[in-house]
Each structure stands twice: as C-alpha cells, then as structure tokens.
Amino acid sequence: MAISVLSILLDGLGTAGWGTEEGAYIILVDEVKKLENPSLVAPTNLFLDEVAEEIYVGRGRHIYVFNPTAILLARLDAGAEVTARRLALDSQGTIYTLDWDQNRVWRYDFFGKRLGELKLEGLPPGADPQKVSLAGLALDGQDRLYLLDAGNGYGYRTNPQGVIQQAIGEGKLRDYSDLDVSRDGGLLAFLSFEEGRVRTYRPSGELVAEFGRRTGSSGGFSQPVAVRLGPDKKVFVLDRNRATLLVFAPEGEFLGELGWGFGLPNDLRIDSRYHLLVADALANRLWSIKVSFQERKRRPAPSLAPGDEGGKETMGTMGSSGSSGGPGPLGQSSLPEPWPGKEEVVPKRE
Numbered sequence: 001m002a003i004s005v006l007s008i009l010l011d012g013l014g015t016a017g018w019g020t021e022e023g024a025y026i027i028l029v030d031e032v033k034k035l036e037n038p039s040l041v042a043p044t045n046l047f048l049d050e051v052a053e054e055i056y057v058g059r060g061r062h063i064y065v066f067n068p069t070a071i072l073l074a075r076l077d078a079g080a081e082v083t084a085r086r087l088a089l090d091s092q093g094t095i096y097t098l099d100w101d102q103n104r105v106w107r108y109d110f111f112g113k114r115l116g117e118l119k120l121e122g123l124p125p126g127a128d129p130q131k132v133s134l135a136g137l138a139l140d141g142q143d144r145l146y147l148l149d150a151g152n153g154y155g156y157r158t159n160p161q162g163v164i165q166q167a168i169g170e171g172k173l174r175d176y177s178d179l180d181v182s183r184d185g186g187l188l189a190f191l192s193f194e195e196g197r198v199r200t201y202r203p204s205g206e207l208v209a210e211f212g213r214r215t216g217s218s219g220g221f222s223q224p225v226a227v228r229l230g231p232d233k234k235v236f237v238l239d240r241n242r243a244t245l246l247v248f249a250p251e252g253e254f255l256g257e258l259g260w261g262f263g264l265p266n267d268l269r270i271d272s273r274y275h276l277l278v279a280d281a282l283a284n285r286l287w288s289i290k291v292s293f294q295e296r297k298r299r300p301a302p303s304l305a306p307g308d309e310g311g312k313e314t315m316g317t318m319g320s321s322g323s324s325g326g327p328g329p330l331g332q333s334s335l336p337e338p339w340p341g342k343e344e345v346v347p348k349r350e
Contacts, residue, residue, distance in 0.1 A: 023255045023256030023257065024296055025294060027256045028294055029258070030291065035066070035069070035287070036284070037072055040057065043059065043281060044266040044279055044281055045085055045267055046058075046087065046267045046277060046279050047089055050271045053068050055067070055277065057286075058087045062077060063075075063084050063087065082106055083101050085100050086098035087137075088138060090139055092143070093109065094107055094110070096137060098136070100135055103132065104117055105134065119161070119162045120149075121163045122164040127154060135150040135178070136150075136180075136190075138180050140183060140184065141184060141185070144185055146181050148190060149173075150174060150176050152171065153171035155173060157203070168188060168203075168205045170205070173199065176190045178227050181229065186203060187202065187203075187208070187229060188200065189250075191237065195212070196220075196224055208250055210252070222242045223240040224238065226267050226268045230270050231270070234248070234249065236270060240265055243259055256293070260289065262283075263281070264280060264282035276288070277289075
C-alpha cells in the first residue's frame with residue numbers, strides 16, 4: 001500500500017514543518033529500505049549503475065562498490081593523490097571521478113586500472129584557463145560527458161578526451177555547485193548552493209527556466225546540495241538542512257516534496273523506475289526509496305456573487321521536511337573477507 005508524505009510525517013519518521021505552498025503532486029512512497037554496511041561511513045558521493053545493479057560510493061581516495069543489499073563487492077584505490085568527489089560510469093564500464101580539490105577528472109576501466117586524466121580543451125571566448133573550477137560531472141545515456149566549470153560560469157559537453165563541444169550558461173553559472181543531465185541529453189540542470197537557485201537548459205544552450213528561493217517553508221531551499229533529473233525530467237533538489245527532497249517541473253513549477261527522517265542527506269541518485277538512493281552521512285547509511293506521483297485534485301473555485309471580479313483558490317498545506325532520524329591499487333581487491341551488508345525494509349503502517 002502506498003503512503004503519502006503526510007502519512008510519513010504523522011508516522012513519526014519525520015517532523016512536520018508546515019509550509020505555505022502546495023505542490024501539484026502528492027508523492028507516494030511505495031517502498032523504503034535502509035542499506036547499512038561498516039564501509040558506509042558518512043557516505044556522500046554516489047553513482048547508481050542500474051544495468052549491473054551496483055552502487056558506487058566515493059570517499060577519500062577509495063571508491064566502494066556495493067550490491068543492492070549493501071554487500072561490499074570491491075574497494076578500489078583511486079590513488080593517494082585523488083579524492084573522489086563526483087562519480088559517473090559509462091556504458092562500457094569506464095569510471096569517471098571528479099577531484100575538485102585538484103580540479104581534475106580521472107578515468108578508470110571497469111577493473112580499476114587508471115586510464116589517465118581528462119584534459120579540458122577548447123574553452124569558450126572570454127573563459128580564463130586560470131579560473132577553471134570543476135564542480136560537477138555527469139553522463140547522459142549516450143555516454144556524452146558534461147562538466148560544470150564554476151569558475152568561469154559554464155557547463156561543458158565534451159568528448160571522452162575532454163575537448164569541449166558545447167558551452168552552456170554564457171558565464172552565468174559562476175559559483176554553481178552541481179549539475180545533472182537527462183538520459184536522452186535533452187535537459188540539463190544546474191544548482192547553486194550559495195544562491196539557492198536552479199537553472200535548466202536545453203542542450204543547445206537555451207535557458208528553459210531559473211527558479212528557487214531561500215526559505216524554510218514548502219517549495220523553498222535552505223542548503224541545497226544536489227540536483228538530479230528523474231526519468232521524465234522532473235527536477236529533484238536535495239536540501240541538506242531541511243532534510244527534504246523537493247521536486248519541480250523543468251519549467252520551475254513546484255510539484256511536491258518529501259521528507260523521510262534523513263539525518264544529514266548529502267547526495268541523491270534516481271533510476272529509471274523512480275527508485276531514489278539517498279546518502280545519509282549522519283546515519284551512515286543509504287536510503288532506498290521507491291516513489292510514484294499522484295496528481296493533486298484542485299478544488300473548484302467558489303461561485304462568485306454578481307459584480308465580483310474573481311475568486312481566490314483556497315488550498316491546504318502539505319508537510320514539508322523530515323528531521324534528523326536517527327581490487328590494492330584500483331581493481332585488485334585487498335579485502336580479507338566480504339563484509340556483510342544489511343538491508344532492512346522499513347515497515348509501513350496501515
């Protein structure tokens with residue numbers, strides 16, 4: 001039985017912070033699992049390989065690979081000089097990791113052998129090579145690579161060698177902190193942590209929308225840390241301070257939000273069936289949440305007395321946020337024994 005956000009909050013798994021805006025959809029939670037493993041220490045940087053059904057987690061110099069029940073399959077060493085901050089995997093099994101401390105993108109094969117560094121070439125006119133500051137990385141379903149240059153304010157689509165083929169943003173993405181691309185490459189989303197703003201673009205560089213506001217109420221951002229696109233291009237923003245997922249249409253319409261007692265959510269991934277994977281750095285676990293969407297029925301406008309110019313639609317409010325809840329060198333496994341994973345299905349209340 002699916003349960004709504006309101007049910008979640010009233011069940012005590014989150015604290016209701018009543019807002020003033022109602023989304024166009026009710027987000028239904030069909031299934032929730034807690035994934036735990038001793039290696040999931042403050043998990044942050046995620047990638048979900050839907051084909052192989054594997055979960056990649058970057059932490060420090062290591063990349064951890066888990067199965068869907070959190071059993072550790074491999075611990076890959078990216079190198080002493082590498083800090084794996086952002087992860088992506090192409091259809092051939094090539095692993096991309098962005099180390100923003102060093103402003104570099106490294107590539108590894110499926111078994112963990114380092115293939116080299118991606119060298120960014122062909123900056124747009126006016127962009128300063130000394131100001132390049134890589135802050136985000138994503139791949140679309142055709143293995144096209146996208147990078148966010150927060151220093152110059154651009155998003156780039158590059159070939160596998162790092163040659164820029166398209167520059168997006170016209171310098172307006174300075175200090176932006178994350179990006180994602182739809183599977184078909186038809187929509188890009190960029191997030192600014194500092195400004196609490198999202199900008200969506202077509203691959204041609206045409207701006208679709210700019211939206212977002214700093215507020216603790218429904219539909220607003222407090223500390224937005226990740227932006228992800230769903231299979232039908234819904235825009236998901238993970239807010240760390242509010243411990244909430246906010247959902248928007250590509251044009252910026254607020255659709256709804258979800259709080260599930262996240263402790264300190266730091267990253268988010270979404271598969272083609274709307275399974276959400278949320279990294280909870282405080283609880284040292286991953287949340288696997290299956291959601292669906294139900295369009296909210298709008299109340300009919302009240303009848304007007306003669307002479308009235310118009311009426312105002314009255315809507316209720318929706319619960320907003322959840323509160324704190326609770327293989328050697330890359331490719332050569334050095335694990336003494338496989339560490340067991342723990343998968344716990346969170347029961348629903350009827």
